[in-house]
Amino acid sequence: MRIVALAGGIGGARFLRGLREAIGPQDEITVIGNTGDDIHLFGLKVCPDLDTVMYTLGGGIHEEQGWGRTDETWSIKAEMKEYGVGPEWFGLGDRDFATHLVRSQMLTAGYTLSQVTEALCVRWRPGVRLLPMSDDRVETHVRITDDQGTRAIHFQEYWVRLHAAVDAEAIVPVGADTAKPAPGVLEAIAAADVILFPPSNPVVSIGTILAVPGIRAAVAAAPAPVVGLSPIIGGAPVRGMADKVLAAVGVEATAEAVALNYGSELLDGWLVDSVDEAAVAAVEAGGIACRAVPLLMTDVAATAEMARAALALAERVRG
Numbered sequence: 626m627r628i629v630a631l632a633g634g635i636g637g638a639r640f641l642r643g644l645r646e647a648i649g650p651q652d653e654i655t656v657i658g659n660t661g662d663d664i665h666l667f668g669l670k671v672c673p674d675l676d677t678v679m680y681t682l683g684g685g686i687h688e689e690q691g692w693g694r695t696d697e698t699w700s701i702k703a704e705m706k707e708y709g710v711g712p713e714w715f716g717l718g719d720r721d722f723a724t725h726l727v728r729s730q731m732l733t734a735g736y737t738l739s740q741v742t743e744a745l746c747v748r749w750r751p752g753v754r755l756l757p758m759s760d761d762r763v764e765t766h767v768r769i770t771d772d773q774g775t776r777a778i779h780f781q782e783y784w785v786r787l788h789a790a791v792d793a794e795a796i797v798p799v800g801a802d803t804a805k806p807a808p809g810v811l812e813a814i815a816a817a818d819v820i821l822f823p824p825s826n827p828v829v830s831i832g833t834i835l836a837v838p839g840i841r842a843a844v845a846a847a848p849a850p851v852v853g854l855s856p857i858i859g860g861a862p863v864r865g866m867a868d869k870v871l872a873a874v875g876v877e878a879t880a881e882a883v884a885l886n887y888g889s890e891l892l893d894g895w896l897v898d899s900v901d902e903a904a905v906a907a908v909e910a911g912g913i914a915c916r917a918v919p920l921l922m923t924d925v926a927a928t929a930e931m932a933r934a935a936l937a938l939a940e941r942v943r944g
């Protein structure tokens with residue numbers, strides 16, 4: 626079985642760890658990772674979502690935090706601060722810096738982001754094929770209004786520095802309209818037996834991947850069933866501020882609104898948490914098969930159970 630999953634950072638990575646447990650030795654997972662969160666810091670190219678997937682599946686993640694390296698130290702950051710060089714609000718530890726140095730060095734030498742990602746994965750052995758959504762630069766920006774007026778800021782500044790405390794008025798994946806899917810992305814979607822949307826952010830993770838021209842159409846046209854898992858449980862994101870970016874695109878933070886926003890052109894099946902049982906009828910009325918199952922990724926075993934439920938729903942809708 627060839628499984629394709631679109632993934633953001635923490636939600637996507639944790640789900641993939643469960644999915645990897647749930648499949649057989651012959652099955653293959655191709656991950657199409659969001660690169661709209663990418664940012665240039667200290668002259669380095671940082672790809673937070675690709676790295677979260679790579680570290681989580683490769684055993685190098687800081688478990689409690691969900692991002693960054695385990696047993697991290699912060700000497701470089703402290704030294705930069707002594708020079709008065711920021712930003713201070715973005716946490717890049719010493720071990721993590723090495724990843725960004727390798728990536729930036731390879732990009733400067735002329736390798737593509739796909740090639741760099743493959744090279745980094747030689748070390749991490751994530752057990753999946755990890756493809757960036759595009760080799761072209763895409764950066765999500767958020768329009769806000771505060772005491773400095775109305776302006777667009779980088780998504781990371783909105784998310785990490787401002788903690789999404791200001792309303793997002795618009796979300797723009799800058800560069801997406803002229804970006805091309807990375808090599809292998811459209812081929813993997815077309816050849817997939819199952820396509821999964823993990824419980825990743827529907828706007829700034831999955832939505833950004835789908836904004837790369839060709840990807841949405843490829844998913845919609847794929848012969849494989851497409852099944853998603855809700856990142857919203859009981860009317861709120863399990864973790865983070867997805868409600869703020871959903872509001873920016875006019876979508877309610879509920880499991881059913883997120884499913885209906887993807888729509889039946891994209892989704893064949895949708896899993897909601899058991900507490901959202903009441904949402905099942907509304908999702909099914911929208912032409913999307915829906916089941917209510919526990920969706921909290923408390924540990925790998927519980928997450929693998931979610932993955933099995935998603936694969937079972939895919940088999941059901943395959944007919």
Ligand code: GDP
Binds near residue numbers: 825
């Ligand atoms: P990010 O790039 O690090 O923000 O990660 P993703 O976009 O992949 O995923 C973020 C989403 O994961 C958030 O909207 C959370 O609500 C969701 N999430 C985190 N933990 C869980 C969980 O245990 N269960 C479910 N259903 N969703 C979760």
Ligand code: CA
Binds near residue numbers: 659
């Ligand atoms: Ca992200």
